[in-house]
Amino acid sequence: MAIKDNNVSMNLFRDKCKEHNLRITPQRTVIYKELHKSKDHPSADAIFRKARKVFPNISFDTVNRTVLTFAKIGLVNVVEGCGGPKRFDSDTESHHHLRCIKCNRIIDFHNKDYDSMEIPDEIKNKFTVLRKRVCIEGVCSKCR
Amino acid sequence: MAIKDNNVSMNLFRDKCKEHNLRITPQRTVIYKELHKSKDHPSADAIFRKARKVFPNISFDTVNRTVLTFAKIGLVNVVEGCGGPKRFDSDTESHHHLRCIKCNRIIDFHNKDYDSMEIPDEIKNKFTVLRKRVCIEGVCSKCR
């Protein structure tokens, strides 16, 4: 099952790259793999440190440029933080986030009611909606 | 009415400062006034540029330190962005945000249904909730 999920997501990666005429490089491949493995919404620097274990002289700029490119083509999302480094999320399905203001952890949660909340028409009319998400801010169990 | 609102909010500012033993300095006063006037969720730098017109040699560090202090005592909120400089909001009442991914504008909207959405107990149990907000991400009318 894990293997199948990986195959599915690596196919998604390859398809999206081809769709946007992006070359499938070893760097992009390892960066996407690390993003897909991470459940903790890593920063570019966190991905850089992991990618480095595979390619010791990959540059930070390559990692940063690549995750931003992935975000641009919709392969990953940049998720809401409060300042600080950008955080990336390879899960593009509808879900929601808890954010701990002490340790900056971003924790996923799923909620059908939240998913199905309608966006008012007056917003849809004047704003092209790409995503809707509930952000709950507070202090996580580890931090109190 | 605007005058009254200003008085109310300046009293809130003074009370909160006294409550936390923060001195009421001219710098803090002008910073809070600018925050309260701004409806666009300014960054520390945006507030700095405005405060400078009143006190030409106020330092950026003072502005930054002060808005972070205000956030700490709950006088303002740091609002969700996606990387980039922190953005501040003097409106601490429940409301929600549209965020334009092109121009980084953060636009307020109010919605009773969103306000009244319950937070599941399993979240409340393991997480100290301070705030809940719906973030809608997309492209604003000016940007398309």
Add this chain to the structure above:
DNA sequence: AACTATATAGGAATAATTCCTATTTGTCAA
């Protein structure tokens, strides 16, 4: 008015991100 703990200005240091460019490489067509 004097005292003193707190706050500020200004500059330095650090962290996060983006830019620059010589070199390398993935892809495609021969």
Add this chain to the structure above:
DNA sequence: TTGACAAATAGGAATTATTCCTATATAGTT
């Protein structure tokens, strides 16, 4: 297969955002 070449990378510089440092000034108290 092999070469051609547009695209991507590494490495470092530059830029932007934030935090730290410290001598001086001042708000609030006595």
